[in-house]
Amino acid sequence: xxxxxxxxxxxxxxxxxxxxxxxxxxxxxxxxxxxxxxxxxxxxxxxxxxxxxxxxxxxxxxxxxxxxxxxxxxxxxxxxxxxxxxxxxxxxxxxxxxxxxxxxxxxxxxxxxxxxxxxxxxxxxxxxxxxxxxxxxxxxxxxxxxxxxxxxxxxxxxxxxxxxxxxxxxxxxxxxxxxxxxxxxxxxxxxxxxxxxxxxxxxxxxxxxxxxxxxxxxxxxxxxxxxxxxxxxxxxxxxxxxxxxxxxxxxxxxxxxxxxxxxxxxxxxxxxxxxxxxxxxxxxxxxxxxxxxxxxxxxxxxxxxxxxxxxxxxxxxxxxxxxxxxxxxxxxxxxxxxxxxxxxxxxxxxxxxxxxxxxxxxxxxxxxxxxxxxxxxxxxx
Amino acid sequence: xxxxxxxxxxxxxxxxxxxxxxxxxxxxxxxxxxxxxxxxxxxxxxxxxxxxxxxxxxxxxxxxxxxxxxxxxxxxxxxxxxxxxxxxxxxxxxxxxxxxxxxxxxxxxxxxxxxxxxxxxxxxxxxxxxxxxxxxxxxxxxxxxxxxxxxxxxxxxxxxxxxxxxxxxxxxxxxxxxxxxxxxxxxxxxxxxxxxxxxxxxxxxxxxxxxxxxxxxxxxxxxxxxxxxxxxxxxxxxxxxxxxxxxxxxxxxxxxxxxxxxxxxxxxxxxxxxxxxxxxxxxxxxxxxxxxxxxxxxxxxxxxxxxxxxxxxxxxxxxxxxxxxxxxxxxxxxx
Numbered sequence: 001x002x003x004x005x006x007x008x009x010x011x012x013x014x015x016x017x018x019x020x021x022x023x024x025x026x027x028x029x030x031x032x033x034x035x036x037x038x039x040x041x042x043x044x045x046x047x048x049x050x051x052x053x054x055x056x057x058x059x060x061x062x063x064x065x066x067x068x069x070x071x072x073x074x075x076x077x078x079x080x081x082x083x084x085x086x087x088x089x090x091x092x093x094x095x096x097x098x099x100x101x102x103x104x105x106x107x108x109x110x111x112x113x114x115x116x117x118x119x120x121x122x123x124x125x126x127x128x129x130x131x132x133x134x135x136x137x138x139x140x141x142x143x144x145x146x147x148x149x150x151x152x153x154x155x156x157x158x159x160x161x162x163x164x165x166x167x168x169x170x171x172x173x174x175x176x177x178x179x180x181x182x183x184x185x186x187x188x189x190x191x192x193x194x195x196x197x198x199x200x201x202x203x204x205x206x207x208x209x210x211x212x213x214x215x216x217x218x219x220x221x222x223x224x225x226x227x228x229x230x231x232x233x234x235x236x237x238x239x240x241x242x243x244x245x246x247x248x249x250x251x252x253x254x255x256x257x258x259x260x261x262x263x264x265x266x267x268x269x270x271x272x273x274x275x276x277x278x279x280x281x282x283x284x285x286x287x288x289x290x291x292x293x294x295x296x297x298x299x300x301x302x303x304x305x306x307x308x309x310x311x312x313x314x315x316x317x318x319x320x321x322x323x324x325x326x327x328x329x330x331x332x333x334x335x336x337x338x339x340x341x342x343x344x345x346x347x348x349x350x351x352x353x354x355x356x357x358x359x360x361x362x363x364x365x366x367x368x369x370x371x372x373x374x375x376x377x378x379x380x381x
Numbered sequence: 382x383x384x385x386x387x388x389x390x391x392x393x394x395x396x397x398x399x400x401x402x403x404x405x406x407x408x409x410x411x412x413x414x415x416x417x418x419x420x421x422x423x424x425x426x427x428x429x430x431x432x433x434x435x436x437x438x439x440x441x442x443x444x445x446x447x448x449x450x451x452x453x454x455x456x457x458x459x460x461x462x463x464x465x466x467x468x469x470x471x472x473x474x475x476x477x478x479x480x481x482x483x484x485x486x487x488x489x490x491x492x493x494x495x496x497x498x499x500x501x502x503x504x505x506x507x508x509x510x511x512x513x514x515x516x517x518x519x520x521x522x523x524x525x526x527x528x529x530x531x532x533x534x535x536x537x538x539x540x541x542x543x544x545x546x547x548x549x550x551x552x553x554x555x556x557x558x559x560x561x562x563x564x565x566x567x568x569x570x571x572x573x574x575x576x577x578x579x580x581x582x583x584x585x586x587x588x589x590x591x592x593x594x595x596x597x598x599x600x601x602x603x604x605x606x607x608x609x610x611x612x613x614x615x616x617x618x619x620x621x622x623x624x625x626x627x628x629x630x631x632x633x634x635x636x637x638x639x640x641x642x643x644x645x646x647x648x649x650x651x652x653x654x655x656x657x658x659x660x661x662x663x664x665x666x667x668x669x670x671x672x673x674x675x676x677x678x679x680x681x682x683x684x685x686x687x688x689x690x691x692x693x694x695x696x697x698x699x700x701x702x703x704x705x706x707x708x709x710x711x712x713x714x715x716x
Binding site for chain 1: 455457486487488489490491492496497498499500505506508509510513515516517518519520521522523524525527534546547550551553554557710711712713714
């Protein structure tokens, strides 16, 4: 007998639409199977409906990012969004949904496909005192623009002896998506974190995406804000207060534990938390640090945790060579070598261009079982 | 196909100039010339290090262009920036001290020859990567349009930079959004050691905006009045909301690309011919003498400028090196 399956409420004030059916008519489906991808189609809260401090609601990461930008654009008329498909198309990943309608094409600017050009244009606007948010459709394409990001945005404050400022945010999805092969699947965290003059953020939760993006927009420095395609659709409870900010440079203890510290960022936090649950069953208590900020890196929080657990595992999607894990291992060795009871271990993306085939891709990207295995090795259990 | 888009027609010095204007241009060009000569000497003595790209020969371009601008208009250029820095009103003492890497420098010794800025005078550098200043200058124009403040951005680039992809990207965006920007190509005929005809499929660079519908004009960049007149018309065009415009200033640098360049890719005769027949300073001097100025008066001006430059060189050499404490400052703006 057929029964009706109701559309879930995607958010209290929104309607949704079916983005993609994942099961066809007649196909078998078991409880818990995904039937469709649904997206919120929401009118942004009007000023009269602005929430009170302390309220939060469940929303996706893409909504949290959109709300962060909308709130900052309402607060500061010099904030504007620039990038490919951010306006009419509403964002290649629907992150800028509704912004064109609220702020108009003067402040939500669709660009041609010219990353170096529009990144440089954003830098010039920032030099002139505006606060651009430059969206890269993905950070893979930002390689076209990396000269403007590093040579123009990151260095000019220093080169000018403090006379020039570049308050700009470069944001977009980073890391490994699904089945898009090597040129569209790469983690740039260590590339940008290498550079003095840049702040580099890579949050995981919805609240952190919102609070850190707002901090990034208000920050007087260039900020690289690394998102993740596979995290956009995840839902979290997110504070609604327009003054909710998360400070740049502070890690978050995602889970307390005493036997081993696992430092991760972006989507790898999710996998680390899942691994911690498995480890718990094996009697190993893992403490998860969600780094959130890669530059500045919160070495204080990492060290405090290492002093508690004496064992450290770093997890990232990026390549091992000169990666974030390499930096953490070196920094922890310098800061608290005497507290370590085992060599620091790294779980990284494999040292290869990412393959397309599903089985090879899975082997190349860190999985929960890789984290569990490495954590057991570092815990000697 | 012949170029069809021409917004401005410029006859050299068509708008004429009063003697006091010519005198001002002479003064500004002499300031740059004497400054650069002294910088070359200080480089030879080891007081200036690294790269040092002299502007000698090209003075009419920046002096003529700057005289066509209004307060609040933005300016940005490449690494051959000493002339632009001076023409934007930064004290020669600060400029020379910066070249020497001293505390009293425009960037407190942290930027050097290629990286000087004065946002309070709307001068945005001084950029070392060939062509990178072009999207940035386009962004300055974007900011003027965003604020609707009636200002324009002048973006200088060289004949080498014109072939960079980001320049074409910038032209497209500027034309697409009708941004108030004047692109000034300083065609000094050599991108480092490669002559324009060895680097560019078409050597008439003012055509480069044609694909985007950007008008362009070629100007005698050795004639300060021609530069100024074309600058006035181009500024008017950009300010009126009609979008970008390109001015190709045909000019010449007398010295090598940088101090370490012996310039063996061209003949001594070519350089001498430009110096003796087209020198921008001699041209203005001649015009002033023809209109009744006295030789002694012009010599006195030169002497005064030499004095200013000697003072700047003295200041630079007396200024201490940056405090080692400054090593880690100015990496981030403290929020």
